[in-house]
Amino acid sequence: MHDIGTKPDDRLSASVDVAIGSVSPCWSCRGPVVNGDVFCGTCDAVQPPGQLDHFRRLGLKPGFNVDVAILNRLYFDCQRRLHPDRFASRTPRERALSQQQSTSVNEAYETLRDPLKRADYLVHLQGSGVLTEGCNLVADQELLTESLELRELLAEAETIAEVAALEKRAANDIKSCIDDLSRAFADVRLEQACRLTTRLKYLKKLEDECRVRRACLSDRVS
């Protein structure tokens, strides 16, 4: 049995800090480049993306609570520095590397801006080796029952008002689920975070289905 929830910082730093702070030579001038730096401090050549988690990639500390305004600012700042126009006169290798960097930055941003993707990612980042079976295999009777009940309600809903009420309920549940996730991650209760991630997944799915259903019903009315 794995001991979940002890010494979180050690575990986290073990999984992500290996690459942080280490120095490798710049491919262009052989000068020292700190892992994670996009540009060489000596010759300014763009570096390969390397192995960085999505948080560090954008200059954030790993954690569930992300200030979206700060995330946006960091992302647009990265993309501005990696804009293709800036590499038009550079070598093909630098153009290719800036593209790779840009792709990695986009991937990090797309993951971190969405609470569900962020939770899913963070559970795997912090729980690798702890939650060996992965989040999707959480067999939780309570979750399953709740999910089935909500689906039944949607199946039975016949009017726009009924669907809208269910959609609102899902939206409220999503909000409180995100609050719970924030607490679970803050306390490094990974099993709970995993369970809540699963719950958030089906709540979002339900919300989407409500939206589709509502659109169908209003088409029928008009």
Ligand SMILES: [Zn+2]
């Ligand atoms: Zn260099």
